[in-house]
Amino acid sequence: MQVTETLNEGLKRAYDIVVTADELDAKVTEKLVEAQPEIEMKGFRKGKVPLPLLKKQFGERLLGEAMQETIDGAMSKHFEDSGERPALQPEVKMTNEDWKEGDDVQVAMSYEALPEIPEVDLSQISLDRPVVKADDAAVDEALANLAETAQDFKARRKGSKAKDGDQVVIDFVGKVDGEAFEGGSAEDYPLVLGSNSFIPGFEEQLVGVKAGEEKAVEVSFPEEYQAPNLAGKAAVFDCTVKEVKEPVAAEVDDELAKKFGAEDLAALKAQIAERLEAEYAQAARAVVKRALLDKLDELVQFDLPPSLVEAEAKQIAHQLWHEENPDVQGHDHPEIETTEEHSKLAERRVRLGLLLAEMGQKAEITVTDAEMTQAIMNQARQYPGQERQFFEFVQQNQQMQQQLRAPIFEDKVVDHVIDQATVTETEMSKDDLQKAVEALDEE
Template identity: 70%
Template structure:
């Protein structure tokens, strides 16, 4: 087997691999000899089929297998000898495409190698961590929000007009073209105005109604309505308003706490404080992570595989196109050419991705099975009733597993760097932290 370098330019490599006819024939004979004891053909006892007949019967099939194994072996040996790591799957093709049995096999292998990643002195990295402590006012605000969610509705004074946010108790009968339809009627139905739980336009027409009013509500079913016989149709609902009720927040007391699974009000306050602290810490970590990545991007420079940058730029352009065109759900929009800004962002992502991957590999940072299972379970909750199917899909889809694993791995590497970097804490207000988070979101949007 002969391997000859034909291109060495930057990170691009190309090699010519030659498998001589004699080497191929030797490998074919070896594979046939290995299989011979188990082969049984008509007229011959098991293991007694002559080699010449075996070669005539199975030679072509075995030759293809031997050729593939030889090329794969040569590639594996090449990467082991050179230490090269291809950025993407190497491109391998036969150069003597009119090859015939008895001739040498000539193959071209080309790839872009991953660059050498320079060492990073992580102890020299200087970061600032924003620290926010939940104030009593923040806890009280959260308590009021919980009380509003646990609200009751009390009858308004006689003759009061329904307002947005009120609950109206109604009887209604719906009809299309004068014919009542199944599922279009109910009695004593409690409807909260502004909840958007009914057909668009229905609730708005009951604002201002009073107990005892008869209201003819006219609406159109959406074109995408679930019941095809009603989709896009105009409907009339004969509606009787039986009561108008105003929302009354639940009292902030031990009973409210028990509704949310806490032993008493003080315990609920403690839970809220812990939740707020976790939210603030998570936001502060996101800000500090961005600052870390900015420092690494500025300090660490190395050549990037053009193919990785090109692939990433196209993905960015495609993603941003769909964000700008949310109604375009298909992929028949033609080629989307990346801009200079897309390439600039792609270079940053590829550089940081390669750097973090190198740090993770050198320091034996791995995503455990339990961490993966937990992440898959979290995503599976987005598909109630189909959790098992989602698990099976992830198990059978390596690309999906990689998509789930990648952010977990990145966060573990970032946490490792945080442990070594020089981090100082800076107490700030909730508003200052929020401004920092909004600044990140604006950068991402831009």
């Protein structure tokens, strides 16, 4: 086998590979010898069929397989000997298209090599980490929100009309064509007006009713209603209003704390402060990560494989186009042109992606099975009732596995780099942290 370099320009490489007819013949013979003990043929005992006869019978069928294996072997040996890694799958094609059995095989292989990634002295990187404490005002605001979600209702003054957001306690009987239907009646039912928990149009007709009033509510069941015998049917609900109640926020006290699983109000405040500071820390990490990536982008420069940059620029352009055209769900749209801005962002992403991958490899960072399982579970929650099918889909889809693994790997590498850098903690207000996070989306 002969391998001849025909191009070495920047990261572009090209080689001519010649596999001789004798090498192919030897490969076919090797395969036949390996299979010979298991082959049976009329007139011969198992394993005793002569090689010339086997070659005549199966040689042509094995020739293509031998050709592919030989070329793959030549490529693997080339990358092993040279130490190069292709940025994308190498392009391989036969150049003697008039090839016939007995001829040498001539193949052209071309690819873009991944560049040499320079070392970065991580100890020279300085970062500021925002630190935000959960002050009393933030805790009180969160408590007020909790009290609102745990609201109760108290009776309005006698004769008051029900407003949107009020709770009306009603007895009702639903009828279709004058006949009461199963499941259409209830007594002392507490209905919050505006909650959209009843058929469309029902709650709106009870706005303005008073305690003791009777009201015939006329509605139509939706065409897609779950009970086929009621779908699309007009109905009348005879309602008797027993009480009209207004919403009142729960008192911020120990009883409220117990509703949320805390022993008392002090324990609930401590839990809220802990949760808020965890949220602040997550936001601060996003700010530190962006600052780190900005510094790495400034510190490290190397040649980038044009094919990777072009593919990334197309993906960015495609994603941004869909964000600007949310009504277009599929890919039946005009070709999207990439701009200089897309290419510039693509260069940054490719450079940082290659750099982080190299750093992670050298630090022997891996994504564990447990981390992958957790990531799959988090995604599966978006498909309630179909979690098992989602797990099976991911197990069979290498691309999906890579999409889930990549961000986990990147975050672990980023944490590793931050651990090696010089980090100064800087206290700031919640509002300033919010502005810093909002600035990330603007860049």
